[in-house]
Every structure is written in structure tokens, then in C-alpha cells.
Amino acid sequence: MMGLMQQRPLLISSLLEHAELNHGEVEIVSCPVEGGTHRYTYADCARRTRKLAKALERLGVWDGDRVGTLAWNTWRHFELFYAVPGMGAVCHTINPRLFDDQIAYIVNHAEDRFLFVDLTFVDLVERLIDRLPSVEAVVILTDAAHMPETSLPRVACYEELLAAEDDDYAWRPLDENTASSLCYTSGTTGEPKGVLYAHRSTILHTLAASLPDVHAFSSHDCILPVAPMFHANSWGIPYCAAAVGAKLVLPGRDVSGPRIHELMLQEGVTHSAAVPTIWLDFLNHVESTGDDTGKLDRVCVGGTAPPRSMIERFHRLGVQVRQGWGMTEMSPMGTFGTLKRDMLDWPEARKLDVLVKQGRPAFGVQIRIVDDNGRELPRDGRTYGLLQSRGPWVTSGYFKRDDTPIDEDGWFSTGDVATIDPRGFMQITDRAKDVIKSGGEWISSIELENAAMGHPQVAEAAVIGVAHPKWDERPLLVVVAKGKPPGKQDLIDYLAGHVAKWWLPDDVQFVDELPHTATGKVQKTALRERFKDYALPTA
Numbered sequence: 001m002m003g004l005m006q007q008r009p010l011l012i013s014s015l016l017e018h019a020e021l022n023h024g025e026v027e028i029v030s031c032p033v034e035g036g037t038h039r040y041t042y043a044d045c046a047r048r049t050r051k052l053a054k055a056l057e058r059l060g061v062w063d064g065d066r067v068g069t070l071a072w073n074t075w076r077h078f079e080l081f082y083a084v085p086g087m088g089a090v091c092h093t094i095n096p097r098l099f100d101d102q103i104a105y106i107v108n109h110a111e112d113r114f115l116f117v118d119l120t121f122v123d124l125v126e127r128l129i130d131r132l133p134s135v136e137a138v139v140i141l142t143d144a145a146h147m148p149e150t151s152l153p154r155v156a157c158y159e160e161l162l163a164a165e166d167d168d169y170a171w172r173p174l175d176e177n178t179a180s181s182l183c184y185t186s187g188t189t190g191e192p193k194g195v196l197y198a199h200r201s202t203i204l205h206t207l208a209a210s211l212p213d214v215h216a217f218s219s220h221d222c223i224l225p226v227a228p229m230f231h232a233n234s235w236g237i238p239y240c241a242a243a244v245g246a247k248l249v250l251p252g253r254d255v256s257g258p259r260i261h262e263l264m265l266q267e268g269v270t271h272s273a274a275v276p277t278i279w280l281d282f283l284n285h286v287e288s289t290g291d292d293t294g295k296l297d298r299v300c301v302g303g304t305a306p307p308r309s310m311i312e313r314f315h316r317l318g319v320q321v322r323q324g325w326g327m328t329e330m331s332p333m334g335t336f337g338t339l340k341r342d343m344l345d346w347p348e349a350r351k352l353d354v355l356v357k358q359g360r361p362a363f364g365v366q367i368r369i370v371d372d373n374g375r376e377l378p379r380d381g382r383t384y385g386l387l388q389s390r391g392p393w394v395t396s397g398y399f400k401r402d403d404t405p406i407d408e409d410g411w412f413s414t415g416d417v418a419t420i421d422p423r424g425f426m427q428i429t430d431r432a433k434d435v436i437k438s439g440g441e442w443i444s445s446i447e448l449e450n451a452a453m454g455h456p457q458v459a460e461a462a463v464i465g466v467a468h469p470k471w472d473e474r475p476l477l478v479v480v481a482k483g484k485p486p487g488k489q490d491l492i493d494y495l496a497g498h499v500a501k502w503w504l505p506d507d508v509q510f511v512d513e514l515p516h517t518a519t520g521k522v523q524k525t526a527l528r529e530r531f532k533d534y535a536l537p538t539a
């Protein structure tokens with residue numbers, strides 16, 4: 001017997017409709033690239049977003065068309081997040097920090113018909129436009145007063161497009177499986193690959209991501225997403241905020257520690273999400289000024305593993321840390337690190353042992369670890385294997401490619417190596433290609449890096465495997481020092497207190513800077529290339 005409940009489609013437009021009707025007075029504050037502060041409400045936003053949908057129709061945007069964006073986190077980008085999918089097209093967020101060739105590849109692969117770009121990226125598009133045959137026009141996200149001189153052949157001004165429309169527009173009653181947005185992985189592992197989200201997957205992700213053991217969003221919150229809207233939809237926060245009616249603070253271009261801190265105090269931010277490099281800058285700033293963090297209650301850290309010391313530093317400020325693990329391919333949420341009830345009374349050190357793990361899956365995502373033959377491995381917290389995931393917001397296949405690593409039961413291979421403990425907590429030990437294979441055993445580069453980052457004279461650390469005649473590979477620790485570099489032996493002795501003896505790096509190298517990807521991760525491929533002929537003293 002079938003149930004007798006309504007089959008209302010799960011659509012992104014319904015989030016904004018909900019926010020307009022029930023949280024119409026709540027503010028969205030942005031930092032425009034033109035300077036100053038922009039403030040308006042969900043009600044204003046919804047009206048403008050309907051005008052934008054009409055403007056898109058007038059441009060000739062139609063079902064399934066890809067509309068590219070090159071933009072920071074601002075209210076105009078937020079409007080595109082809703083208007084483009086709401087009228088049946090696909091909002092393709094492009095990461096402007098990628099190399100020119102990657103951006104050209106992505107725009108061409110996606111066949112973007114229009115690009116909506118912040119003033120800061122006009123140069124970039126001018127440089128590339130001859131290589132982007134699918135792009136019919138470029139819309140600059142600004143008003144008439146700030147329109148730049150440009151060599152672009154077909155340009156329009158965003159505010160003028162909106163001014164020409166009224167807001168009498170009804171959102172399309174789309175099939176909930178209609179494509180809504182498109183985001184390419186940054187290509188840390190080869191060519192960028194497109195992940196095509198749907199309305200349904202986005203709504204389910206929004207509901208799960210807002211849960212108490214995940215971000216715990218509510219109408220009491222003021223959320224500052226530092227995670228860029230061009231990378232995995234700012235981890236889904238622009239949708240969650242509308243769903244719960246939270247105040248939003250969109251930081252624009254300047255995401256330095258001091259600026260984030262200033263915004264937090266000014267706007268009463270309770271929750272913020274960013275990668276560890278941003279939080280490092282933030283913590284250094286706050287600690288050096290001795291300031292407090294205002295109403296900040298919790299931060300989400302993701303993208304790469306935060307060092308234990310970072311969690312401790314936030315705790316000293318009275319701020320909770322919620323580590324998130326995910327991937328562009330997973331919308332991006334997979335697991336979240338929050339304590340369980342009985343853990344709340346544990347001593348701090350034991351709590352930290354849990355919080356450094358990547359966390360438990362939110363309901364909706366399944367994870368498991370398998371061996372090289374795809375056989376499931378035990379959830380004992382010790383055995384590590386290849387991490388797989390599946391669920392309604394996990395990709396079922398990359399856009400226009402047939403090489404997505406998914407098995408017949410729908411398990412997607414994440415490329416990460418992890419353990420899962422009996423209580424559900426997953427811990428990444430490495431990306432499969434970064435793991436160091438020493439004498440047939442695996443050494444976790446991440447664990448070594450985290451341990452090294454706990455040393456007071458280490459600002460940043462990366463560990464790579466270097467060829468060794470006897471052991472195949474042995475770890476080399478590459479360090480950016482904080483102030484005066486520590487002695488090599490000092491550092492190794494320090495690590496000896498934290499990791500197994502046979503894991504200890506065979507050597508330490510000091511560098512001024514580590515190479516980073518466009519999404520702020522250490523670029524291990526570049527590092528391996530740089531040290532490919534390195535002769536270890538133990539070899």
C-alpha cells in the first residue's frame with residue numbers, strides 16, 4: 001500500500017520563498033568589492049532574485065543552460081545561487097584562483113553561455129575570452145557608476161539588468177531532479193571534474209547539514225561563511241541560512257584574519273566556516289591582540305585536517321570546533337566531528353582525541369572502508385582502508401565523463417584512506433596517493449603533519465614519501481618555521497612523543513613557503529616533484 005502524502009518537489013526556490021515569508025526581516029550583510037557595506041533583508045533579496053530570473057529569461061537563458069559565476073561571497077552571488085536554478089538553468093560556480101588554463105578548460109567543458117563576474121575578475125575574463133567560444137556575454141556584478149572600461153565584446157551591467165525588470169515572477173515548478181548547480185573539483189588529482197548537483201540533492205543536503213550534530217543552524221544564528229561560494233557552494237551554507245532564517249554575513253574579497261574578526265564583532269557572528277589556513281591567521285590575530293571573539297559560539301573547519309593545537313586554541317577562546325569532512329562530489333558534507341553525550345564529561349585531552357577525527361556521518365550519508373579488492377574492513381578504529389561513500393547528495397557520475405569511481409552498489413571511492421571506529425567516528429589517515437609506503441606498511445602523512453604542527457616553532461608542515469633503497473619510501477618532513485627554526489633533532493625528538501618510532505621522518509627540510517592548491521590545501525604533487533631527487537641521509 002502506498003502512503004497518502006503529498007509529492008511536493010524539493011526545490012531550491014522554496015528555500016528563498018520560505019525565508020521571504022517567515023524571516024523577511026532578517027539581514028544579509030555583504031562586503032562589496034566596490035567598498036563599504038551592503039545590507040538588505042531576505043524579503044529584499046527574494047524580490048531582487050525574481051527580477052534576476054526575469055532578466056535571465058530576457059537574456060535567453062533556458063532550461064539546463066549553464067550560467068557561470070566568477071565571484072566572491074556577496075549578496076549578488078547569493079541572488080544568482082537562487083535565480084539561476086529557480087528558473088531551470090544551472091549555476092556554475094567557477095573557482096577564480098585556478099590557473100587560466102584550468103578556468104578555460106572548465107568554462108569550455110561546461111559550455112557556459114553567460115558569465116557573471118565581480119569587478120575583480122574582469123581582467124581575468126578579458127585575458128581568456130578569445131578562448132571561450134560558448135560565452136555569449138559577460139555580466140559584470142556592479143552598478144552603472146562602477147562599470148569599468150573593458151575590451152570585452154559583449155558586456156552588461158548587473159544592476160541595470162535588474163532595474164529593467166519587475167518582480168512579478170513565479171518560480172518554475174520543476175522536477176526535483178533537475179540540475180541546479182555545477183562545481184568542478186580543483187584538479188588536485190588531475191583534470192578538473194564537474195559535479196552536477198540537483199534541486200533534490202541540495203534540499204536534502206540542506207536539511208541534514210543544519211542538524212544539531214552538524215552545523216546546528218537556527219534562526220538564532222548569524223553565520224559568516226568564509227568558505228567560498230565558488231567551492232562546493234560554500235559548503236551549502238547559503239541554502240541552510242535561508243532554510244532556518246539565520247542572519248548571513250558575506251565577507252566578499254577580504255578574508256584575512258583581522259577582517260574576519262572585525263566582521264564577527266560588528267555583526268554578532270555566532271558561526272563561521274573556513275579552511276585551517278584562514279583559522280590560523282584568525283587565531284594569530286586574536287591571540288596577538290588579546291581581543292575576545294564576541295558572540296562566536298562555534299566554527300566549522302574543513303577542507304583539510306585542522307591540527308590538534310588549532311582546536312585547543314579555539315577552546316581556550318571558548319569557541320567550539322566542528323570539523324567537517326567532505327568533498328565537492330558530496331555536496332560537500334560527509335562527516336562531522338561532534339562529541340556524543342557521554343563524552344561531554346571527559347577530560348579535555350580525551351575530548352581532543354575524538355575531535356581531531358573527521359567525525360561521524362550525518363544521517364543520509366553512508367561510509368565504509370574497503371581493501372584493494374573492495375572487501376569491507378572492520379570498524380575497529382585501527383584498520384585502515386579505502387574510504388567509500390554513498391547517499392542522495394553524493395555524485396552518481398561526473399558531468400560528461402564516464403570514469404567516476406562508483407561500484408555497482410553505488411559506492412563512490414573518495415580517494416581517501418581512513419579508519420572508522422565502533423562508535424562511528426571516521427579518521428582520515430591520508431589521501432590514497434599521499435600515503436607513505438614504508439616496507440609494505442603505511443605511514444599517515446596527515447598524522448605526522450598534525451603532530452609536527454603542535455611544535456611551537458612550526459608554522460606549517462607537510463610530509464611526503466621519498467624513495468628509499470631498503471624501505472621503498474621513507475617520510476621527509478618539510479617545515480615552514482615560526483620565527484627561529486627548531487633544530488632538526490629537536491623536532492624529531494618532539495615527534496617521538498607523538499607517533500610510532502618507525503614513523504619518524506628520516507629527515508627535515510625547512511622552506512619559506514609550502515605550495516598550495518586553489519582551495520588552500522598543500523599541493524603534495526608539487527612538493528614531491530621538488531624533492532624527487534632528494535637523497536635521504538638514511539639511504
Ligand code: ADP
Pocket residue numbers: 184185186187188189232301302303304305306323324325326327328329332358414415416428430431517519521
Ligand atoms: P579539491 O580537490 O577540489 O580541493 P574537495 O574540496 O572536494 O576538492 O576535496 C576533498 C578532499 O579534501 C577529501 O577527499 C579529503 O582528502 C580532503 N578533506 C576534506 N575535509 C577534510 C578534513 N576535515 N580532514 C582531512 N581531509 C579533508
